[in-house]
Amino acid sequence: MSRASGILMHISSLPEDYGIGTFGEQAFKFADFLKASGQSYWQILPLGHTGYGDSPYQAFSAYAGNPYFIDFKLLEKEGLLKKEDFENVDFGTDETEIDYGKLFENRFKVLKVAYNNGKDKLKGEIADFKETNKAWLEDYAVYMAIKNKMKLLSWQEWDEAIKLRDKKTLEAYKIALKEEIEYWIFVQYQFFKQWRALKAYVNSLGIKIIGDIPIYVAIDSADTWANTELFKLDVHKKPTVVAGCPPDAFSDTGQLWGNPIYDWEYLEQTGFSWWIDRIKESLKLYDVVRIDHFRGFEAYWEIPFGDETAEKGKWVKGPAMKLFDAIYKKLGEVAIIAEDLGYLTQEVIDFRDVTGYPGMKILQFAFDTREESDYLPHNYNKNCIVYTGTHDNDTALGWMHTTGNKKDVEHAKRYLKLDKKEGYHWGFIRGAWSSTGKTAIAPMQDFLGLGNEARMNLPSTLGINWRWRMKKDALTEKLHTRIYELTKRYGRLKEYDK
Numbered sequence: 001m002s003r004a005s006g007i008l009m010h011i012s013s014l015p016e017d018y019g020i021g022t023f024g025e026q027a028f029k030f031a032d033f034l035k036a037s038g039q040s041y042w043q044i045l046p047l048g049h050t051g052y053g054d055s056p057y058q059a060f061s062a063y064a065g066n067p068y069f070i071d072f073k074l075l076e077k078e079g080l081l082k083k084e085d086f087e088n089v090d091f092g093t094d095e096t097e098i099d100y101g102k103l104f105e106n107r108f109k110v111l112k113v114a115y116n117n118g119k120d121k122l123k124g125e126i127a128d129f130k131e132t133n134k135a136w137l138e139d140y141a142v143y144m145a146i147k148n149k150m151k152l153l154s155w156q157e158w159d160e161a162i163k164l165r166d167k168k169t170l171e172a173y174k175i176a177l178k179e180e181i182e183y184w185i186f187v188q189y190q191f192f193k194q195w196r197a198l199k200a201y202v203n204s205l206g207i208k209i210i211g212d213i214p215i216y217v218a219i220d221s222a223d224t225w226a227n228t229e230l231f232k233l234d235v236h237k238k239p240t241v242v243a244g245c246p247p248d249a250f251s252d253t254g255q256l257w258g259n260p261i262y263d264w265e266y267l268e269q270t271g272f273s274w275w276i277d278r279i280k281e282s283l284k285l286y287d288v289v290r291i292d293h294f295r296g297f298e299a300y301w302e303i304p305f306g307d308e309t310a311e312k313g314k315w316v317k318g319p320a321m322k323l324f325d326a327i328y329k330k331l332g333e334v335a336i337i338a339e340d341l342g343y344l345t346q347e348v349i350d351f352r353d354v355t356g357y358p359g360m361k362i363l364q365f366a367f368d369t370r371e372e373s374d375y376l377p378h379n380y381n382k383n384c385i386v387y388t389g390t391h392d393n394d395t396a397l398g399w400m401h402t403t404g405n406k407k408d409v410e411h412a413k414r415y416l417k418l419d420k421k422e423g424y425h426w427g428f429i430r431g432a433w434s435s436t437g438k439t440a441i442a443p444m445q446d447f448l449g450l451g452n453e454a455r456m457n458l459p460s461t462l463g464i465n466w467r468w469r470m471k472k473d474a475l476t477e478k479l480h481t482r483i484y485e486l487t488k489r490y491g492r493l494k495e496y497d498k
Contacts, residue, residue, distance in 0.1 A: 005433060005492040006041025006210065007034060008390070009444040010056070010456070011069050012098060015472040019091025019107070020098050023194040024071030026472075028201055033475045035205045037483035038493045042202060043210035043441055045391055047195070047285065049144075051220055053462050054100045057292065058218045058259075060144065062278055063136040065191035067111060068103055074194055079121075080114040098467045115186045122189070129189045135277060136222070141184035142170075143222035145177040154220040156238065163237060165226070195285065203287070210337065210441075211286025213278070215293040216243050216259035224260055230267060230274055231260040241302045244310035248343060254301070254310025255460060261302055264319045272319070272326040279327055279334060287335065294338035294359075297323060298351040320351050337385055341365075358439070361386045363432055364393050367404075367411040376415070377435040386437035388428045388446050391456040395445045396428040398452035425449045426486075433490040440492065447483060448474055 014021025014030060021027070034042055048059025049066050056066075075081045089106050092099030119126075130137060143155070150158055161169040174181065202209055217223040219239060224231060232240050245255040267274060282289050298320050303313035327334060338352050340359040352359055361384050366375035373379070380386065388396050394403045404412070412418060418427035425446050432440040445454040445468065457465040487493055 003438055003490070003492045004040035005440045005487050006039050006043055007037070007444055007447065008043040008387070008441055009470075010045040010391070010466075011047070011066075012045075012466060013444065013456075013469050015095065015470050015474070016071065018072055018086060018089070019103050020068050021469065022069050022071035023198045024073050027198050029475065031198075031202045031205055031207060033480055034202075034207050036477075036480040038487040039207065039483070040492070041208050041210050041288070041439065041441065043290070044212065046212045046214060050466075051218060054466050055457075056212075056466065057214045059214075059221065060147075060218070061136065061140045061222045062213070062217050063133070063281055064140045064188055064222070065195065067187045067191065068107060069195070070111065070187070070190050071194060072110060075114045075190070078118070080118040081110065085113050086110045095471060096469050098469060100467075111187055111190075112183060114190070115183045119182065119186060122186070126186060126189050129192070130185060133188070133192075136281075137185060137188060138181075139226035140188070140222040141181045142174060142177070143225055144184045145180040146173055148180065149177060155225040156219065163225075199285070208287035209285075210288040210290055211282060212290045212292060213282050215291060215296045216257065216261075219258065219260050227274065230262060232263050233260065239305045242305050243296070244301050244303050244313060245342060246301050246313060246315075247311055251460070254313065256303060256307070256310045261300065268319060268322060272323050275323060276327055276330045280331060283331070283334065288337060289335065290337040290339055292339045293342075294340050294352065294357075295342060295344060295348045298348045299345070321354060324355055356383075358383045358385050360384065360390075361435075361437060362389060362393065363387065363428055364389045364396070364399050364404075367408040367415065369405070369407045369411050377431060377437075380436050382436050382438050384437045386432045386435045386440045388425075388432050388442040391443070392459055394452055394455050395443065395450050396425040397446075397449060398455055400424050402452045423449055426482075430486065430490075433486055433492060440490075444470060447479065 009030065010021070011023070011027065012021045014026040016022045016024050016026045031042065046056040046059065047065050047069065048056060049061055049064045050056055050068075051058055051060050072081055072086045076083060089110065090102055091106060092102045146158070146162060147153070147155070155163055162173060199209060219242075228237050234240050239260045241261050242257065243259040243261055244257045245251075247254040279289065297318045299315045299317050301310065301313045302316045303310050336355075336357045338355065338357040338359050340348065340352050341362065361375050361380055363375065363377075363386065366373045366377070377386070389399070393399065400409055400412070416427045416431045418424050422430075426449075429442050429446060432442060443456070445456075448454075448470070454468045456468055
């Protein structure tokens with residue numbers, strides 16, 4: 001079995017100009033850095049069009065891409081923008097932190113200029129794009145156009161006729177908002193054009209992209225508005241139940257996510273066609289798909305709508321292998337990583353094992369002194385992806401200095417033989433890279449030795465997350481040489497494949 005490794009680095013965190021990482025020059029430079037470091041994988045977070053709270057796990061569409069990632073310099077090269085259209089616009093002044101308020105206020109204005117300059121010039125290409133993506137594109141574009149007219153209210157708050165997609169009302173909106181609808185189609189055309197060029201370059205270096213799809217969609221999304229039959233909603237299209245996690249050692253009241261829950265009986269009657277299409281489209285974007293909250297396919301925590309906490313939820317059985325047998329029948333073998341973190345029953349473990357998909361091991365979870373942990377490297381089987389931490393964890397140094405229990409931190413020091421000379425973060429990476437897991441991945445923050453200030457997400461909080469950005473001078477020859485040597489030492493370079 002081949003051994004490999006990679007780096008977790010979301011597009012938003014790249015040190016591009018104009019406020020946020022994009023599919024531009026810095027993304028290509030990062031791909032070169034991965035190659036020089038001997039890495040096989042670039043893992044990213046979901047690429048969806050983010051909504052309130054800026055979370056990649058709460059998007060306006062399961063298919064549409066995030067307009068923030070469209071690179072202005074590439075649009076300038078196409079003749080769709082002039083430098084003065086974006087050069088002196090305020091997108092935020094902190095090179096290490098994204099200012100989402102300023103992005104929202106100013107970035108779409110620049111994209112509107114590009115649209116006005118390109119809508120006639122690119123008419124043929126955009127028509128082809130519409131045809132290729134007709135299964136989702138119009139619903140998304142109409143949804144975004146109406147949403148903006150409604151001052152960003154969720155479709156749940158729209159007037160009843162358009163909320164329920166009355167045919168005459170919907171057609172009237174399509175006519176009245178035709179130009180705005182075409183703008184959103186143009187934005188998606190540019191997103192996918194730029195992403196595919198970047199992905200082709202990454203793949204040409206022998207590197208694969210691991211993408212991430214949330215198991216659930218947002219209630220405030222084109223998917224829910226246009227496909228209400230897929231979800232457990234009442235006659236007024238309000239959710240009857242919502243998703244979350246039960247109380248556990250990390251949260252006394254559990255986690256209330258609020259996503260609508262699938263009507264799995266209906267989906268089964270359709271041959272799971274919506275999910276099959278979603279996986280199929282994801283495989284056009286990524287080489288490997290990580291499915292967030294994979295255990296929810298075996299059983300999911302269902303919470304009555306309106307509850308303020310997740311405490312009164314209950315476990316409900318999911319489709320399990322029925323869904324994945326249907327996916328295999330239509331798509332064949334699919335490269336999937338099962339995010340199997342959290343409370344796992346034997347049924348969930350058996351389900352994951354039957355799929356054959358690798359699960360995840362998080363090194364930060366290994367050192368709970370209250371119990372012998374499955375996350376300790378000596379307990380791993382080979383069919384797993386080993387992480388020092390994910391986007392939901394603190395950085396390795398942040399955990400050591402800020403969030404870790406003192407006894408747990410001392411356990412980690414002893415187990416991994418951590419010392420300041422090597423660097424605690426390098427000791428964590430060594431622990432992952434030296435493990436038996438077939439693939440090892442660490443967030444870029446850990447390679448850079450950053451602390452709590454570089455944490456990507458603190459679950460169950462709003463307004464402080466998804467902001468970290470890497471500095472432009474971070475990708476040094478010294479760093480990629482050290483990563484390469486570590487990767488070679490533990491047999492994870494391509495030439496070490498057996």
